[in-house]
Amino acid sequence: MKTLIIGAHGQIGYQFCTLAAAADFPIRAMIRDAGQSEDFEKIGVETVVADLEQDFSAAFEGCDQVVFTAGSGPNTGPDKTLLVDLYGAVRSIELSEELGIGRFIMVSAMRAEQPMQAPEKLRPYMAAKYAADVLLRRSRLEYVILKPGRLTDEPPTGRITTDPEAVAHNTISRGNVAQVLLAVATNRALRHREHLLLDGGEPVETVFS
Numbered sequence: 137m138k139t140l141i142i143g144a145h146g147q148i149g150y151q152f153c154t155l156a157a158a159a160d161f162p163i164r165a166m167i168r169d170a171g172q173s174e175d176f177e178k179i180g181v182e183t184v185v186a187d188l189e190q191d192f193s194a195a196f197e198g199c200d201q202v203v204f205t206a207g208s209g210p211n212t213g214p215d216k217t218l219l220v221d222l223y224g225a226v227r228s229i230e231l232s233e234e235l236g237i238g239r240f241i242m243v244s245a246m247r248a249e250q251p252m253q254a255p256e257k258l259r260p261y262m263a264a265k266y267a268a269d270v271l272l273r274r275s276r277l278e279y280v281i282l283k284p285g286r287l288t289d290e291p292p293t294g295r296i297t298t299d300p301e302a303v304a305h306n307t308i309s310r311g312n313v314a315q316v317l318l319a320v321a322t323n324r325a326l327r328h329r330e331h332l333l334l335d336g337g338e339p340v341e342t343v344f345s
């Protein structure tokens with residue numbers, strides 16, 4: 137069985153796919169632009185073209201796990217926050233339940249549980265993340281919710297912390313999040329867990345062993 141990656145051509149998604157391919161972990165990359173498939177051919181990863189704003193149920197066929205790391209990004213308005221970060225995530229969870237997917241790994245965001253504490257501009261995004269997390273917790277799915285801090289493009293160190301008191305910053309590299317995703321995706325014993333993620337001092341494989 138395979139793991140479906142939603143948001144596979146994103147900055148975290150593609151790093152995760154590269155690591156998964158190198159580890160011979162079976163995945164299917166969901167992309168919305170067929171032109172992106174060349175990038176996946178290079179690393180030997182199968183693709184399916186589908187869009188969260190349309191019917192994407194066919195993408196799940198033959199998969200038993202989902203990694204959701206899609207996002208509308210900072211260059212679009214609240215309309216896309218609603219359609220991608222909220223509706224897209226909610227439909228992904230609902231379809232996973234309907235289609236018998238066993239496990240769902242969500243890339244949420246640090247402090248998504250308190251959207252009204254976020255800067256005003258970020259509140260709709262945080263509210264979308266909050267609502268998707270609530271639905272996932274209440275679903276029948278085995279889940280792991282990952283809550284990274286502010287993402288950076290620093291080279292991955294392979295070392296993180298889940299304790300905000302352990303470090304004096306609120307950031308994590310996308311590469312470290314990708315490493316965490318692989319550690320979690322390959323360890324099915326982890327279920328009904330939620331973790332804050334920041335760059336830190338503990339090896340990823342130790343934290344998620």
Ligand SMILES: NC(=O)c1ccc[n+]([C@@H]2O[C@H](COP(=O)([O-])OP(=O)(O)OC[C@H]3O[C@@H](n4cnc5c(N)ncnc54)[C@H](OP(=O)(O)O)[C@@H]3O)[C@@H](O)[C@H]2O)c1
Nearest residue numbers: 143145146147148187188189205206207209244245286287
């Ligand atoms: N920025 C932060 O500081 C921060 C902090 C915590 C958590 N996060 C979360 O981290 C995750 C990934 O971050 P990232 O930096 O890797 O983001 P990214 O590079 O913007 O990647 C997002 C991916 O989502 C895909 N996507 C957008 N709309 C879609 C749609 N309608 N259907 C299917 N796919 C769609 C994009 O597709 P295209 O490639 O076609 O554009 C892209 O591949 C997101 O869930 C984000 O909310 C971000």
